[in-house]
Amino acid sequence: MGMAAAEQQFHVLAVDDSLIDRKLIERLFRTSACQVTTVDSGNKALEFLGLQEHENHPNPPHACPHNHQNLQEVEVNLIITDYCMPGMTGYDLLKKIKESSSFRNIPVVIMSSENVPSRINRCLEEGAEEFFLKPVRLSDVNKLRPHMMKTKCKSFQESEKIVTKENQESPEIEKVISEQSQPQPKTEVDTEQIQQIQQFQGNNNKRKSMEEGPSPKRTRPRYSGLTAV
Amino acid sequence: MEVGQLQRSFIEYMSSLFNEGFLDAQFSQLQQLQDESNPDFVVEVVSLFFEDSERLLNDLTMALDQPNVDFKQVDAHVHQLKGSSSSVGAQRVKNCCVPFRSVCEEKNTEACLRCLQQIKQEYLLVKNKLQTLFELEQQIVAAGGAIPMMQ
Numbered sequence: 001m002g003m004a005a006a007e008q009q010f011h012v013l014a015v016d017d018s019l020i021d022r023k024l025i026e027r028l029f030r031t032s033a034c035q036v037t038t039v040d041s042g043n044k045a046l047e048f049l050g051l052q053e054h055e056n057h058p059n060p061p062h063a064c065p066h067n068h069q070n071l072q073e074v075e076v077n078l079i080i081t082d083y084c085m086p087g088m089t090g091y092d093l094l095k096k097i098k099e100s101s102s103f104r105n106i107p108v109v110i111m112s113s114e115n116v117p118s119r120i121n122r123c124l125e126e127g128a129e130e131f132f133l134k135p136v137r138l139s140d141v142n143k144l145r146p147h148m149m150k151t152k153c154k155s156f157q158e159s160e161k162i163v164t165k166e167n168q169e170s171p172e173i174e175k176v177i178s179e180q181s182q183p184q185p186k187t188e189v190d191t192e193q194i195q196q197i198q199q200f201q202g203n204n205n206k207r208k209s210m211e212e213g214p215s216p217k218r219t220r221p222r223y224s225g226l227t228a229v
Numbered sequence: 230m231e232v233g234q235l236q237r238s239f240i241e242y243m244s245s246l247f248n249e250g251f252l253d254a255q256f257s258q259l260q261q262l263q264d265e266s267n268p269d270f271v272v273e274v275v276s277l278f279f280e281d282s283e284r285l286l287n288d289l290t291m292a293l294d295q296p297n298v299d300f301k302q303v304d305a306h307v308h309q310l311k312g313s314s315s316s317v318g319a320q321r322v323k324n325c326c327v328p329f330r331s332v333c334e335e336k337n338t339e340a341c342l343r344c345l346q347q348i349k350q351e352y353l354l355v356k357n358k359l360q361t362l363f364e365l366e367q368q369i370v371a372a373g374g375a376i377p378m379m380q
Contacts, residue, residue: 020277020313027262027270084308113312135255135316138262 010034010148011074015045015081015093016111021134025080028141034148037076042088042096045081049074051100076106077148082134083112083119091123098127107147111136232374239365240377246362247379251355256318257379275359278317282352285310289345293338303341304333310348321351 012034014025022038029036039045046052079097083090090110098104107129112119120131129147132140230238246252263270285306292303311326325348332340366376 018309018312018316020274020281020316023274023277024259024262024316027267031262113308113315134312135258135318137258 010077010145012036012148013045013048013076013079014038015040015042015079015085015090017041017082017085021082021111025136028136028138031138032141032145034077041085042081042090042093045079045093046096049076049097049100049103051096051103076103077151078107078109078144080109080111080144083110083123084114091119091126094123094126094128106151107144109144109147230368230372232369232372235365235369235372236374236377239362239369240379242362242365243379246358250320251358253318253320255315259318260379272363274317275363278313278319279356281313282310282322282356285313286345286349286352289348293341293345298336298338298341300333300336300341304330307333319352319355322348322355325351 012029014022014029014036016022016025016038017040022040026036026038037048039048043052081090081093090112094108094110097106097108108127109130109132110123110128111132111134113134115133123131130143259271259274289303289306292299292306307326307329311323311330314322314326325344329341329344329348332344369376
């Protein structure tokens with residue numbers, strides 16, 4: 001494919017009201033050679049993305065890496081957010097992002113310390129790519145690379161939309177290997193691409209191949225025979 | 230003490246912390262995230278945990294001391310404490326939070342106070358243990374040795 005994945009710099013926006021968890025997440029992503037911006041609330045996340053007017057701050061609370069005037073120029077390849085936060089929950093934030101025309105294609109991952117199936121389902125149905133139980137580990141973060149790669153490749157996004165539509169109409173959806181069994185309109189990234197990406201990653205001995213089912217706390221449906229076009 | 234002895238003490242001590250359930254796999258994860266570019270990562274995170282916990286334990290003490298206890302607030306504090314102890318791998322502290330939340334839901338002040346007492350004890354224990362561990366690390370480094378990596 002000719003893509004030098006090792007040179008791609010991904011920018012992650014991490015949202016969590018816990019200082020300890022922000023520090024952890026930041027370290028996890030920096031270990032994976034990602035640039036990280038952390039904020040402590042959903043509102044600040046929206047401000048950073050330029051989706052919300054900030055009444056009290058004439059300048060954004062966290063420096064925009066590119067341009068202070070035009071926040072829309074921020075490129076974010078992944079948003080990872082805690083679910084339980086005072087004020088705006090991670091779910092509320094997810095909804096706002098999916099409602100935005102500029103940012104709806106950014107993969108959103110939800111983290112939570114609580115394993116509540118209805119909560120997990122609701123988030124996945126609203127468009128979250130993954131739902132991680134805390135504490136989040138390096139192996140979780142490694143799973144996110146394919147999602148971030150998607151945002152760098154526009155034609156991939158187009159074809160994903162087409163396959164997604166077909167999924168929603170198809171009744172023959174493979175059973176989910178997890179506690180939840182509701183069909184999710186998401187496709188698998190091509191395993192060949194994954195292997196290519198894996199080659200560029202250093203410390204990958206703990207990474208599971210995409211062929212294996214997810215560990216019980218991950219809720220990622222498997223559709224046999226479907227790959228991204 | 231020579232480096233080899235210090236390192237052996239360190240390994241023994243660390244193992245006991247895991248075996249006795251003070252620390253769980255998450256602490257190992259923290260250690261794995263530490264490297265030459267972030268040599269103090271574990272100490273930094275644990276320090277945040279100490280600050281956070283002490284604040285929360287104070288808040289809990291005050292909250293349960295009120296004539297009309299705001300159990301929602303108490304639960305929120307315990308939830309936070311559970312989260313941070315889980316994130317650093319302080320297993321026994323984390324485990325204390327579970328029954329605490331149950332009695333909170335039942336609005337049982339007496340039981341909450343007992344849980345708080347237990348959490349305080351567990352917290353002080355793990356704080357003491359971690360500080361001892363960090364001191365051992367410092368001694369090893371001062372003696373010119375490398376801190377052993379635990380599997």
